[in-house]
Amino acid sequence: MATRVAAVPPPPAPTPTGPGNIEAERALLGALLLENRLVEELPPDFDEDHFLEPLHGRIFARIRQLVDQNRIANPITLKPLLEADPALAELGGLAYLTGLTQDPAVLLAARDLARQIRDLALLRALVRVGTELVQRATDTSSDLDPRAQVEAAEEALFRVASRGEVADGTIGFAKAAGRALAMAERAMKSGGHLSGLTTGLAGLNNKLGGLHASDLIVLAGRPGMGKTALATNIAFHCAWRHVLEEEQGSAVRNGAPVAFFSLEMSAEQLALRILAERSGINSEDLRTGRIAQRQFNDLARAAEELQRLPLYIDDTPALSIAGLRTRARRLKRQKGVGLVVVDYLQLLQGSLRAGSENRVLEISEITRGLKTLAKELDVPVLALSQLSRAVENRPDRRPQLADLRESGTIEQDADIVLFVYREEYYHALAKPEDGSDKFPAWLEKADRIAGRAEVIVAKQRHGSTGPVPLMFDKALTRFSDPAEGDWSGWSG
Numbered sequence: 226m227a228t229r230v231a232a233v234p235p236p237p238a239p240t241p242t243g244p245g246n247i248e249a250e251r252a253l254l255g256a257l258l259l260e261n262r263l264v265e266e267l268p269p270d271f272d273e274d275h276f277l278e279p280l281h282g283r284i285f286a287r288i289r290q291l292v293d294q295n296r297i298a299n300p301i302t303l304k305p306l307l308e309a310d311p312a313l314a315e316l317g318g319l320a321y322l323t324g325l326t327q328d329p330a331v332l333l334a335a336r337d338l339a340r341q342i343r344d345l346a347l348l349r350a351l352v353r354v355g356t357e358l359v360q361r362a363t364d365t366s367s368d369l370d371p372r373a374q375v376e377a378a379e380e381a382l383f384r385v386a387s388r389g390e391v392a393d394g395t396i397g398f399a400k401a402a403g404r405a406l407a408m409a410e411r412a413m414k415s416g417g418h419l420s421g422l423t424t425g426l427a428g429l430n431n432k433l434g435g436l437h438a439s440d441l442i443v444l445a446g447r448p449g450m451g452k453t454a455l456a457t458n459i460a461f462h463c464a465w466r467h468v469l470e471e472e473q474g475s476a477v478r479n480g481a482p483v484a485f486f487s488l489e490m491s492a493e494q495l496a497l498r499i500l501a502e503r504s505g506i507n508s509e510d511l512r513t514g515r516i517a518q519r520q521f522n523d524l525a526r527a528a529e530e531l532q533r534l535p536l537y538i539d540d541t542p543a544l545s546i547a548g549l550r551t552r553a554r555r556l557k558r559q560k561g562v563g564l565v566v567v568d569y570l571q572l573l574q575g576s577l578r579a580g581s582e583n584r585v586l587e588i589s590e591i592t593r594g595l596k597t598l599a600k601e602l603d604v605p606v607l608a609l610s611q612l613s614r615a616v617e618n619r620p621d622r623r624p625q626l627a628d629l630r631e632s633g634t635i636e637q638d639a640d641i642v643l644f645v646y647r648e649e650y651y652h653a654l655a656k657p658e659d660g661s662d663k664f665p666a667w668l669e670k671a672d673r674i675a676g677r678a679e680v681i682v683a684k685q686r687h688g689s690t691g692p693v694p695l696m697f698d699k700a701l702t703r704f705s706d707p708a709e710g711d712w713s714g715w716s717g
Contacts, residue, residue: 243349245277249338254281255325256335257288258299263335264292271339275346280312284322300326354378422564422605423479425462427706428693432682433641435479436463436564436605440686441596443570443635445610445624446645447617451678452609453490453568454498454702455645459607460485460566461499464536467563481563481604482535484556486549488572492538498702499536503527507700535560545574546594550601557602565602567595569609570635592638610635612644622651626683642684647697649674678704 257263273282287306291298300322307313313321331338358378421435436442436459446452466480487495501508504527506520516524537556541548549567556562567573575587575594592608599606612628624644629635636642652671657663678697682690696705 243277243352244345245349246341246345247278247281249341250276250278250281251325252328252331253335253338253342254284254288255328256331256338257285258303258322258326259329260332260335261288261292261298263332264289266336267339268336268343271343275343277342277345277349280310280316283307283310284313421479422463422481423466424459425466426458426693426695426704428695429680432688432691432693433685434687436607437640437687438563438603438605439600440605440640441592441599441638442605442607442641442643443592443610443629443639444607444643444645445612445629445635447612447622447624449650450645450647451697451702451704452645454697455680455704456566456568456607456609457485457495457498457702458502458704460536460564461502461534463564464534467535468533482556482560483537483564483566484553484560484562485536485538485566485568486544486552487538487540487568488542488544489568490540492540495538495540499531500524500527502701502703503531505701508702509700535562537562543572543574546591549573550594550598553598553602557604562602563604565598565604565606567606567608569611570595571611589634589638592635596638596640622646623679623681624683636684639684640686641682644681644683645678646681646692647678649677649697677707 273286276282276285284303284307287303288298290306291302296302300319303322304319307322308318358374361374361378421433421437423435424430424433444452444456460483463480464483467478467482468480469475470478470480485495497511498508500506501511504520504523506516506524510516510520511524537560539552541552544552553562553565570591571588573591575590595606595608610629612624616622616624616628623646626636626642629642649671652667652674655667656671657667676696676698678695680693680695682693684690694707696707697703698705
């Protein structure tokens with residue numbers, strides 16, 4: 226005579242606190258034991274941590290382990306894997322596992338049960354964050370750092386907000402092809418060559434296809450080359466394109482709100498550069514006040530026009546990579562930013578304490594953090610970088626990827642590496658004495674290369690490399706595409 230399995234004991238009392246549904250957890254486990262294939266239909270981010278009762282989480286983990294091994298998961302096959310679990314033994318062991326499978330009707334509701342369990346787990350996570358926030362806020366110890374607590378709380382809240390949105394790490398080719406087709410369609414509708422966010426420069430857009438989500442773009446150069454000016458130009462054009470697309474109700478979106486983290490210049494200085502460009506007034510005259518009333522009126526009109534510009538500047542000095550990521554998450558959540566600019570990454574601080582003997586490790590941590598941020602927020606991150614002095618020691622001072630090697634993993638972590646180069650800058654430093662026999666040749670070349678600039682695409686995962694010719698207006702700190710004849714004789 227067959228032995229009858231003992232009656233199902235009452236469900237275990239939940240040890241954690243917070244919202245939960247023990248009966249839903251038991252029903253889901255029963256459905257999975259009755260039909261193992263349902264494991265593959267659960268939300269991709271569902272895991273054992275979503276269960277309120279820890280024992281249920283451990284049972285789920287064992288079920289998934291067996292299914293992953295192409296083995297059958299049922300009460301009998303689970304028993305030896307959980308024999309050492311004291312919580313299950315206390316509830317009757319095999320009897321409890323068998324009791325989970327008594328209601329076949331749960332097969333129809335497995336996915337809904339999983340979603341409810343996951344949603345309740347998110348609520349519990351929110352309760353924990355709130356509790357920890359209250360505990361930390363009431364801590365009046367001598368090493369209290371309120372700003373650090375606020376940043377930690379925002380990071381925790383962002384994790385809670387994002388937890389239910391984690392996508393499966395693998396997607397089918399049909400879905401991937403659909404995304405690629407959508408990118409190609411955006412490029413076609415934009416007039417060609419632009420599938421990402423605009424840089425405001427046709428030549429650079431043609432070379433890069435725009436700035437793409439999840440990419441880390443490093444813009445590097447020696448001091449005086451115009452890195453900040455180019456980054457500011459790109460940030461402005463991307464934000465202004467967003468304003469125009471909103472007004473026109475455009476279906477094609479190549480603009481976006483921009484977060485600009487300026488660790489070197491103040492927000493006022495950056496705003497002044499943009500106003501100088503838009504009003505056509507020499508930025509040096511603006512700083513010194515050498516402008517007439519008419520020019521001031523032009524400046525005021527430019528300022529009024531840009532009131533709607535979704536460009537958010539954070540000029541906090543000595544910002545840590547953790548602090549920057551927290552603030553970027555907040556701006557993504559609150560303002561919908563689609564591009565993050567960092568000027569510049571060597572001024573960021575890593576988690577290593579001041580005085581560390583290995584700055585290279587700290588820079589490596591920073592670049593990895595910026596790449597992680599780009600993927601996490603699904604936005605392009607444009608990070609400016611200084612170059613080593615090795616550039617100055619070569620006859621041809623065009624930068625190379627080797628000039629980034631002293632900065633750890635910048636080259637490896639970046640999806641795109643751009644170098645700003647202006648031969649005019651170095652040529653001016655080599656000016657011979659007036660009256661010298663070398664002066665006429667120097668002057669002839671100075672006239673020929675005046676205003677010329679290059680952005681050298683030294684690395685690009687998505688396409689080709691090579692130089693992009695531009696023009697640079699020093700008075701307005703503005704880069705632009707060359708007009709016909711500006712780069713006559715240029716071969717690329």
